[in-house]
Amino acid sequence: MGQIYNSKKLMDDIARLQSSHDLIELLSGIQQSMAIYESGIQEVLTKLEILQRDARFSKHNPIESIKSRVKSPMSILEKMHRKGFPISLESIKTNLNDIAGIRVICPFIEDIYTVADMLTRQDDLKVLEKKDYIQNPKPNGYRSYHMILKMPVRFLGNTSETAALPCLEVQIRTIAMDFWASLEHQIHYKASHEVPDCVVGELRECADIISQTDQRMQRLSKQIRCMEDKKD
Numbered sequence: 516m517g518q519i520y521n522s523k524k525l526m527d528d529i530a531r532l533q534s535s536h537d538l539i540e541l542l543s544g545i546q547q548s549m550a551i552y553e554s555g556i557q558e559v560l561t562k563l564e565i566l567q568r569d570a571r572f573s574k575h576n577p578i579e580s581i582k583s584r585v586k587s588p589m590s591i592l593e594k595m596h597r598k599g600f601p602i603s604l605e606s607i608k609t610n611l612n613d614i615a616g617i618r619v620i621c622p623f624i625e626d627i628y629t630v631a632d633m634l635t636r637q638d639d640l641k642v643l644e645k646k647d648y649i650q651n652p653k654p655n656g657y658r659s660y661h662m663i664l665k666m667p668v669r670f671l672g673n674t675s676e677t678a679a680l681p682c683l684e685v686q687i688r689t690i691a692m693d694f695w696a697s698l699e700h701q702i703h704y705k706a707s708h709e710v711p712d713c714v715v716g717e718l719r720e721c722a723d724i725i726s727q728t729d730q731r732m733q734r735l736s737k738q739i740r741c742m743e744d745k746k747d
């Protein structure tokens with residue numbers, strides 16, 4: 516069966532915090548941390564934009580589009596609860612790597628690895644973790660390439676000092692994988708009710724069809740590029 520999100524239990528946890536005045540302190544702590552995550556996003560976006568600009572001189576741009584977001588305080592609390600972590604500012608900082616998130620959408624599967632390699636080669640970014648859900652899809656069919664990065668963030672007026680290193684999650688996927696993940700997210704991922712097995716099964720089937728199509732598109736693109744190279 517699909518995942519059930521126990522919102523009542525979360526509300527109970529939050530209510531317990533509220534009664535001890537911790538909630539207001541926690542929310543304002545989360546809010547104060549947001550600037551550092553915004554800066555981290557900005558630094559990685561700049562690197563990705565440079566890659567896009569460089570690609571103008573080659574025949575192929577590996578990036579179709581880029582989205583970014585900082586997780587909302589409610590979504591942070593929901594994930595802490597879902598993962599069973601204690602709800603405190605320290606615990607959020609230690610346990611959540613995806614408060615800042617960037618999603619890079621690529622035309623073809625190979626482009627995903629080009630973007631991942633480019634990020635890995637940056638001296639000022641530390642790659643803490645790579646999860647290849649393309650080679651190893653999740654049981655529900657989810658495919659994407661995830662990287663957890665740690666990076667220095669410098670603030671104006673304090674350039675000599677490097678602030679605390681925030682983590683940032685980069686999700687890299689094709690247009691087709693993104694199409695599936697966005698719709699599956701709506702249908703299933705954070706559903707407050709149980710999703711029947713037949714729906715879970717069909718979503719998995721759709722993911723497999725999409726993956727086969729991605730591979731065909733990759734082959735077609737290679738075929739055309741090969742023909743073009745022979746012409747030059």
Ligand code: 0O2
Pocket residue numbers: 590594613646653655657661695696697699700704
């Ligand atoms: P949101 O609201 O999109 O940010 P782990 O770090 O291994 O303990 P975690 O944090 O679940 O476990 O890591 P994982 O598996 O790499 O997933 C992180 C994010 O990937 C999720 O963030 C989703 O954005 C996306 N994701 C993972 N699995 C699925 C899936 O099955 N379907 C869809 N649509 N997206 C998925 P959040 O915070 O859960 O959600």
